[in-house]
Amino acid sequence: MTDRDFDLLDLDREPPEDDPADEAPARPHRRRRRVLLVLGTLVLVVLVGVGGFIGYLGWRVDxxxxxxxxxxxxxPPSTAPDGTPIQVPTSGNGTNFLVVGADSRGKNDRGRADVIVLVHVPADPTTIQMIHFPRDLxxxxxxxGKNKINASYAFGGEPLLxxxxxxxxGIKIDHVARTDFNGFKDMxxxxxxxxxxxxxxxDASGNGGAAIRKGWNDLDGTQALAFVRERxxxxxxxxxxxxxxxxxxKALLLKATSKETVTNPLAVARFADAATKNLVVDKGLSIGTMKDYALALRGIRGSDVVFATAPFTGFGTDPNAGSIDIVDTKGMKLLGEALRKDQMDGYLDVFQTP
Known part of the structure; x- marks a missing residue:
């Protein structure tokens, strides 16, 4: 780079005395215009780059x-098989999302609903509650009739679940999203x-052959897949x-919202692609609606996400279903009431999962 090139970036520098151009009174103004032109061009390039990246990201997700x-x-029916009245409210406080993780082992296999999580977003979303429903409930x-909750997905997919x-x-589920276990790996x-x-x-003899030790584990995608499959x-x-x-x-949420990730455009793009390429949502959940929820929840961090397991009283067996988890009827009623009234704090004091 020559001295004249540096002149474009140094507004206060005087031109050399032996420069014939000194005699031209308009020279400083032209130099300033050139500086502004260069800076403007740089800003335009940055804006186009950022806009293009955001546009590409939006197109990719869409x-x-x-x-x-x-x-x-x-x-839905108004009574249960035993004649008990069923009252499903048409709405409630906050929004309920059902998230299903399907473990499909083949191209034409619907898979099993091995992850069933109810995500409750309060009307004032300072926290998010995630309720895990064990597949053997x-x-x-x-x-x-009566069977494991996972069987409802096998019988009739997400609508029956x-x-x-x-x-x-006793709640209204507003939206449904399904991903498969490969999505966990890719994210x-x-x-x-x-x-x-x-x-x-x-040990390493379980799903995927990944040995997990008690305590903290650093996992890549393949190891994480084995971690969530093992039982x-x-x-x-x-x-x-x-x-x-x-x-x-929780670990994935913490990493995805960490400064290390959110300040890296390539990491953001990779995560957005991985999180959505296997994602299926109900027809009422548009991309625009998803963006609105993401904007409303932009302040949420891993510590604001609270976990609980749907209440059960113990284990048993059934001649047709095999090993089962026995529902805690009273606890389930309390859960429904807390969700409908958007008052999960009191419920979680009793049923929260550490």
Missing amino acids: SNVTQAELLPTVP FVDIPGH VETIQNLV TDAVGGVRVYAEEGN YELSQGDISRGRRQLAFV
Whole structure:
């Protein structure tokens, strides 16, 4: 770079005395105009780059997300199989999202609803409550009698699962989102791995062949997938796996909202792509609505997300369903009341998962 090139960036520098251009009185003004032109061009390039990145990100998310009929399209029955009246409110305080993680093992396999989480966003969203429903909860499934809650997904997909939970808890589910376990893997890799606390360890013979030690574990996508799938080596089977899944979700939230991630445009783009490329949502949940919720929740951090397990009293067996988790009827009623009234704090004092 020459001295004349530096002149473009130094507004206060006087031109050399032997420069013939000194005699031209308009020279300083022309130089300032050139400086402004360069700076303006740089600003324009930055704005176009940022705008292009945001535009690309929006296009990518929009093209990734699939909308489908995930909510019931017919009115639910007014009574349970045993004749008990069912009262599902048409609305409530806050918004209830049902998030389903399907573990599909083949191209034409719907998969099993191995992650069933009810996400409650209060009307004043300073916190988010996530309620995990163990897949072995023994419940009434409309049109199919009593079975594990996971069976409702096998029988009728998300609409029947929604209807089953609405009847069980006495709430209105507003939106549904489904991803598959590969989405967990890809999101983990997109943020460079996660650090997760394991209440129990397991050797490498389980799902995916990843050995997990009790305590903190740094996991890549493949290891995280094995972490959330494992249950056979855990003390309480599906219940323990559910706690692992909640621990993983919290770790992923913390990493995705960390300064390390949000200040890295490439990491943001990779995470947004990974989070949405396997995402299916109900037809009422538009991209614009999703953006509005994201904006409303922009101040939420990992510590503001509270976890609980849907209440159950213990374990049992059923001749048809096999091993089951027995529903805590009283606790489920309290959960429904807390969700409907947007008063989860009192409920979580009793039922919160650490």
